Structures are given as structure tokens and as C-alpha cells.
Amino acid sequence: MADKGSWALAITVCAAGFLSVRADSITETPAGQLFVYELHREVFQSEFEPFHKVFGHIYNDPMVFKCNKERFPDLPRWLRFTQRDPYENGFLYGTPLPQDQGRNIIEIFVINKRSYDTFKERLVINVGPAVKQMPYQAEFFIELREIEKVLPAAVQEEIRLDIQNLWGTGRLDFINISSALDRGGRVPLPLPGHFEGVYVKLGSDRPFSKCMLRLDSAEHRSECASGGKISGDCSTCSNPSNCISWCRSALLDLSKPVPPAPAPTAGPGVLPWAGEFSPPESPPDRDFFPGYIVTIIVPLALVLIFCLVLTYIMCCRREGVLRRNAKTLDLQLYHHHTIQGNASELRRMAGGERSTVDRPRQCLQPLLMAEQAMAQS
Template identity: 25%
Template structure:
């Protein structure tokens, strides 16, 4: 069984798909069911693809992947870095959602130098298309024909795409209407110098460069608008530029090289996993000491200061009491005794002038004429009877 697995792995390496790409030129690799010996059954979301570097979690930064729901396939595209004879190996894992079957395919990409790189480039933005739409051969040929037949006739032999990216990826906003296209930014390059028509077109749109980016779709109509509209392209003229540089076509690949530090013959830019034992461990001893010991030290220091203050204050009171003369103490005691005597006399006088109501009630209760002892509570006692004195008649 082990020998059989080894043979299969070796055969997979031998029969891996080979792709040759050129520096400064956008390449395209189609990822579809036939690549994995599957048959498309008419379901848009039946197959899912996950491309990456071999034995790595992600793609290099100069390789992009997009899935087209309209074409029911994926596209790997990008501009290779400035590394001649470099070689990388990609792995694509595919999942069939209907049967939950998983397959993988390896693709070897060889980077070669382009013999006649472009020296002149036309930078443009198309509002009504997405990146995956530009992989249609007829659509790309229609765009090139606008330049080859009318605007840039000298470039008909060597015009090619030197840059391709989504407008969203470059910082543009998504359209408010979800049915509208996101927009695509691309460059067409050639060794032929710019024509008079292209130079006049740039001068015509130059005032638009000061406008806020991006321009509205109907903000400005140029004299060549009809050429692009008939071919099915709505241009953003605020983004139209002519790039003239001896190394302009190499600019993108050099930029990619600086960002990546490129790829050597074996995957130099492959991300290496980190072992659990290599992960540094953090010690919380310093935070614990700072959180617990510092407040305790401050509390002890404040307690000592407060104790010292109270101690000196108590000693000051005792010292003042000791310094007080004995005559003053005797005088204070005499005044205190006199005050207590006056208070007691005042209380006795108040008791004499206003007897206690309780005592009065007791005296009335014990008196023989009290109505309470006789059981009469509502009427007072009658006055005593006095016999009248009669005078004799004269």
C-alpha cells in the first residue's frame, strides 16, 4: 500500500499541469470541472475551488483568484515578478458539493522573460465590466481592436495587457445597485509610440483629472466615446492616462518583486508554519508584582505617616496640659462647682413653683371628697349643706 501511494504521488508530480507565463504580461489560468475530470451538471454552486501554493495556506501576492458565477469557473491571473526562469507550484483543491468528493490538482508555473516588453502603456478604467468579463476572448479582442484599428494603429502587432485588477481592490467603492458591475482597471502596452489620436485624447480629458475621482458615468463624453460605446465599454475618462517610459511595462513586475522579494526556483515566498513549542510564552509575574505590591507599599507608607502625625499631635496636647499652671486648674474647678450648684438650685426652684402633675393627681385621689373613690367620674362633688338662719318676725 505504501509503495502504491508513492507511485501515485510520483505520477502526480510527473503529470502536473505546466503553465508558461511571461514577465510584464497578464496571464490567465482557467479553473473548471474538466480540470479535475468532472462534468458540469448545470448547477452554479456545485463546485468550490481553493487555490494556494503547494503546502501553503495562500497564494503569492502577485497571483489573484476570482470565481465567475456567469461562466461557472474560476480564474487565476496576475503579472509575474521580474524573475527569469523562476518556478512555483500551485495546488488547487476542489469540492463537489453534491457528492462531497474532494480532488486536488497541481499546476507548475514557469516564469520566462518577454523578448520585447512594452515601452508605452495606456491606463484606463471600464465602469460596466468586472475582471472576469475581460477573460472573454471576444471582449478583449474588441477592446484591442478599438486601439489597433483607430486610436493606435502602430500597435496592432504587439499590443497586450500589462496590468489587470478590480476597481474595488484598488480602493473604489462598490456600486449602490448590486446588479451593476464593480469596474475594472487595465493597461494595454506596446513598443509602438503613441499616436496623434491618443495624444489629442489625453489633452481632451486632461481637465478632468482635477475632478473628484471617480467621474460619474455621464460626466464627460469625448469625441471617441462612440467607438467604445459601440464595442460595449463605458469608460471612466478621469482615469485615462498615457504612460511613456522606457521601462513602463516592467514597472508592475518590479513593484511585485519589491513587495514579494519574489520567488526563487523553489517557493521562497511560501509561508512557514510555526510549531507550538516555538510560540513565545508570556510571564505575568511583573504585572502581578506591579498590581499587588505597589498598592500595598503605598498603603503602608500612608499608615506610617498618619501614625507619626497622630503621635506628635498627642504629645503636643500632653505638653500643653503639663505647662498649664496649678492656679488656673483650681480656678477652673471652682467655676465648675459653682456652675453645678447654680444648676441644682434652679432645678429645685422649678420643682417648687410647678409641682408634678402626678403628685397632684395622687393627692386628689386620696382626698375624702374625691369623686373617683365614690365611683362617680362624670359629676363633681356637691358643695356642703349650710343651714339657713331665720330671723324672728317683729
């Protein structure tokens, strides 16, 4: 019976642990196309302690996401993460290259800034081979957008529809989205109406429209360089925030084979003759004795003279106690020797009653001695 009870307890613990472990999120993306994964705050809100069930309050907790590759301190080279504010969702985005194919396990740590609880989730990204050939690619700059505002699927669809009207085909796919700050752009002022700007890159298997081909014309480049009015801008935007900057757009045609670089020209492999090597002559002999005198002897002599002068002043110019007393008046010497006695007498007078203490006589004695000296003289 004891064995059956222990087995039942072990099975129960294993079942509870299995049910408590949350399954990994698995997603797939082909190489050469944009990958976007949005981290929704409301999804992770239920993973923390549900205070609203106890107290009847529903919290909108600020959350911070920290993402890294499993057993690595950072993300893969093709993947980036952004979250502008703890009250906004986070985004994992990037474009994997053909050499990035394989399985990527991303660890997502969610930190609740109200309760400081932490939750961990794993995201498995399977990067497969490219499924579409897009030899015609175009990159557009959206000046009035930020990277967090372009990554949502709804905004991407708005931009794709605008580019579709410009391109003349619906077979468009996003290749990459990057912030202008990643291209060396300046950080905008934290004021309304200032944005960092976003570059969006789309591709298709359909050739460019006639309007888009004007981006490669010399006339278009001269107009953009002069800063005047652009005559060939035929782009349209349903949302003013999605309007593209025509002068900062570019086309990339991969349908034409790129000519290989010219092979280097092989030389003879022999250096030209430059004549016989003539080494420089030895420098002439130099007498270092004058420099030794100036550097060593002169400073030592000055130090010795200074020491002799200092010794004479400290030892030979001292007055001495007897000579000092001989030059000092007897009245001054008497005052000097009786300072301690006078101080003791004053303390005794201050401590006792004035009626029982005799009048001080030591203060009058110097005057008597001075009068006697004057009388003898």
C-alpha cells in the same frame, strides 16, 4: 515461485499507482505580461463519482476552488484568484515581474458542493524573462465590467480590438487587469446595472496616436475636473459593456529616460551653538502633612464614628424578649403561644369524622379570659 509472485504483485501495484496519478499541468508565461489560467468546472466534473452513468442523470455540480502555492498558505505575490459563484469558472491571473522568474507550483483543490468530494491538482507555472519591450503603456478604465467577465480570452480580444482602433496599431499586449476594488473602489450594490469596474493596462512598442496624446493635455484635465462634456474622446467600442471611461484613462511613456533624483546636499555636520546649558532649579519644599490629614485621618475618623453609631443601634437599642412580653397584652401572648396547638387541632379535625370529634374549646378560651379581665376591672 513465491518470489516471482511477490515481484509480479509489486510491479502491478506500482504500475497501477503510476497510472492513477494525474500528470501536472504545466504552463509558461513571460515576465511583464498578463497571465490568465481558467479553471473549467466541466473539466473537473469527470473527476468525481459519475452518478450519471448509474442513474442516467447528468449533474451540473457547484464547485469551489481553493488555490495556494505548494507548502505555502497563500499564492505568490504576483498571482491572484477569483471566482464569483460556485456555478462559474475560476481564474488565476496576474502579471509576474522580472524578479518573479522561476518555477511556481500551485496546488488547486476542487470541492464538490453537492457530494463534498475533494480533488487536488497541481499547476506548474514557469515564469521566463521578458520577450517583448513595451515602452508605451496605457491604462483604461471599463466602468460596466467585472473582473470575472473580462478575464476570458474572448472578452480580452474584444477589448484589444477596440484599443487597437484607438491606438492605430495591432501590436498590443495586455500587461495587467485589476479590479477597481483593488484600487480603493467602493463595493457596488447587488442590483442590476451596478458594476465594480475594471482597469486594463496594455502596452506596445509603437508610440501613442494623436488622439491618445490628448490624455496628457491640460485642456483634457480641465474638462475632466469640471465634469462637463469631453471633447477629445475618440474611443470606440463594439460592445457597450467594453466602453472605456476617457477621464479615468492614463498614459505611461517609458521610452523617455527618467531623470535621476537630485543628490542630497551634505551639510557641515556640526550643530549650531546654542549657549551654555542651564538646568532648571530644584522645586521648593512642600508640606505633605495637611494632605495626609485630609486623605487618611479624616476618612478613618468618619469610619470610626459610623462604627460606633452602628454598634449603639445594634446592641443598646434592642428591646429584649422580657420587655417585649411586658408591653404585650395577655390575649395577644396567648394567641401567639397557642398557634401551633390550634393548627394541630385543626389538622386532627380535618382528618377524622366530624361526628366523633369534640368541638374546639381553645378558640373560646381567650374570649372567656377577656370577659373575666373586664369583670375584675
